[in-house]
Amino acid sequence: EDQSHKPLRQDPSRLLALILTRGDCTQRSNMPEPSDANKRQKPEDAAPAFSDTISNFAVEETLRFEAGGRLAVVLGKLDGRDCVLELKQRAALADPRALEDALPKLKLTLTNHSGAEYSYYAATDPTTGATYDLEAVWPAPERLVQRKRPAEICVVEETAEAYDRVVRPFAEAQAAKIGWIDAVCALEKERERNLHACDAFVVNVDTKWSTHGPFDADRATWRGADWTRDLYLLAISKDASLKSMRDLRGPDGAGLCRAMRAALLRCAADVYGVPATKLRVFFHYQPQFYRLHAHCTRAEHTNPGCECDRAHLLTTVAANLDLAPDYYARAPLTYKLRLGEKLHGLLSAGA
CATH class of the missing domain: 3.30.428.10 (HIT-like)
Structure with a gap:
């Protein structure tokens, strides 16, 4: 079967906990042979991108920054090769009961009011430091x-x-x-x-x-x-x-x-x-x-x-x-x- 027009498959071993992709995974087989620096690693050669620090990652561009920073995608270099990081912010509280217990402690700053039943606040939990965009509808x-x-x-x-x-x-x-x-x-x-x-x-x-x-x-x-x-x-x-x-x-x-x-x-x-x-x-x-x-x-x-x-x-x-x-x-x-x-x-x- 002619493979000349089929994209190379992404190597699953390189998808990390942060959904991190390294190298150029969109090359096609009829394109010029990539340089050694851009060749994909074989699975047996693959290694995690980081150990316990990210300090050797050189930022080049933030590709996405959405939902108030709760989702971000950053392009940079790691050891001279392209590296993409996708970060998703975890919830500060693990279950509904923890949230219910935290609600009376929230510190609120009014940010907007509709003039009717909708009002909006910046809310902070002083115990965990978690911040929220809070919408209140009253009377609902x-x-x-x-x-x-x-x-x-x-x-x-x-x-x-x-x-x-x-x-x-x-x-x-x-x-x-x-x-x-x-x-x-x-x-x-x-x-x-x-x-x-x-x-x-x-x-x-x-x-x-x-x-x-x-x-x-x-x-x-x-x-x-x-x-x-x-x-x-x-x-x-x-x-x-x-x-x-x-x-x-x-x-x-x-x-x-x-x-x-x-x-x-x-x-x-x-x-x-x-x-x-x-x-x-x-x-x-x-x-x-x-x-x-x-x-x-x-x-x-x-x-x-x-x-x-x-x-x-x-x-x-x-x-x-x-x-x-x-x-x-x-x-x-x-x-x-x-x-x-x-x-x-x-x-x-x-x-």
Whole structure:
């Protein structure tokens, strides 16, 4: 069999506890013969990279530094050869009971507050020296408590009939409980987070963007700041009849999608220096709260809300409404639900 186009296999004996790789493992057999310094060791010649110190490692470049330093990948030289270190920070506490015992001792510094139920802190355990980014939700709604619990997941295909019969009444009941949204849209709350306001919607910094710099600082200092890597903006409709993308219709709905997307991208570029080519703009279905809102995050930012069964790009939604004005009144929509949450129970009972 011709092996000329197959990559050389990585030598498993060289994957260490720090997931450390040495040498160039991407050479192909039809490339020039590597020098002796870059030839892979045979398994019988392999040896651990370090003994009890790392002092002979010469740093060249930090390739990745993520999650506040909890994950780092560093490139350097060891004995004149390439060496890559991957470091993952271990948890300071070994089990839930130890964490529960430590909570009353934590020293907190408020770093951010949403103006509603979300507040954020830098927390330090004086006993262990461990530090935490702490998010507190108070008072915590029942739906949020359910979302935070471990649960079995099931996939639901919601037909137009199931929406009209079960989901629409549920969404209307939930929408009646979020009066705070109107205060945000009227700039009575979270005014310091507001980036844009017009007759149809507002654009705010999402409360999930916990690393955002001080809101009382000069906004010119926000542009290009390190923490813009976590960019998270939200466009919220002022129209209470729009609970989700299911309520969008025809040219008006398509126009709202395009206007929201344009405003989010403009705010990201003008305020934070993040170009449109680095961003995704999408609706959630089902949404976290029932007032139409669009999310804007960096393309490399991944979380469960970015998955294909929940995120719907505004460009696609607008195009679907161009093709069929009542597309989202008729289309089946597939999404995940947690077993035991209220909507799952309603859909199961109505099946």
